Amino acid sequence: MRMPDIYVGKNLGKELICAEIGVLHGDHALAMLKGLPIKKLYLIDPYITYPIYCGEPYPQGTLDEDYIKVKSLEQEYAGVVEVLRMPSLEAAELLKEIPFDYVYIDGNHEHPHVDNDVKVWWDLVKKGGVLSGHDILLNDVYTAVNDFVQMLKLSTDIFIFSVDSENWLIHK
Numbered sequence: 001m002r003m004p005d006i007y008v009g010k011n012l013g014k015e016l017i018c019a020e021i022g023v024l025h026g027d028h029a030l031a032m033l034k035g036l037p038i039k040k041l042y043l044i045d046p047y048i049t050y051p052i053y054c055g056e057p058y059p060q061g062t063l064d065e066d067y068i069k070v071k072s073l074e075q076e077y078a079g080v081v082e083v084l085r086m087p088s089l090e091a092a093e094l095l096k097e098i099p100f101d102y103v104y105i106d107g108n109h110e111h112p113h114v115d116n117d118v119k120v121w122w123d124l125v126k127k128g129g130v131l132s133g134h135d136i137l138l139n140d141v142y143t144a145v146n147d148f149v150q151m152l153k154l155s156t157d158i159f160i161f162s163v164d165s166e167n168w169l170i171h172k
């Protein structure tokens, strides 16, 4: 499990309602399912190829295969996993009434996307819940998350940013 998962496991309760934004092969999703007391996990990813500024684009063929693999988690974790093949903001609109305990953002890492993701998903996380994400060492991610933290005037004891695991976390 990654740093925010361990934090959530230690500090939040049971029957967690969670979402992962950007799922790809489902490796982190599976780690969450195995390591956390999850009641519901929404796995959100459009599985559509796009230009990635920090690497090669994911080919559409492998994304389609990844989707099929991740979709099979709905059988393995029946009633717990729900896969939404759509972009982050569309899913947020669909799920806007759900009080999330834990949302992990690891979708499109370009600044405007991260900026939108943190703002939109923050509102869906309930008080006492955790918003977090991956790749804080990427400049676009760091800038968007840091600007958001400054805007909210969050105190540093609830904004944790772990350099070695490249994750960030805000406990609401």
Ligand SMILES: C[S@@+](CC[C@H](N)C(=O)[O-])C[C@H]1O[C@@H](n2cnc3c(N)ncnc32)[C@H](O)[C@@H]1O
Residues within 6 Å of the ligand: 020, 021, 022, 023, 024, 025, 026, 027, 028, 029, 044, 045, 046, 047, 048, 086, 087, 088, 089, 106, 107, 108, 113
């Ligand atoms: C770095 S990978 C995710 C890896 C995964 N979180 C893990 O650690 O196992 C990024 C994923 O974000 C997805 N993605 C891109 N744009 C997205 C968007 N607007 N909303 C949700 N996911 C998006 C991509 O399709 C890709 O699968």
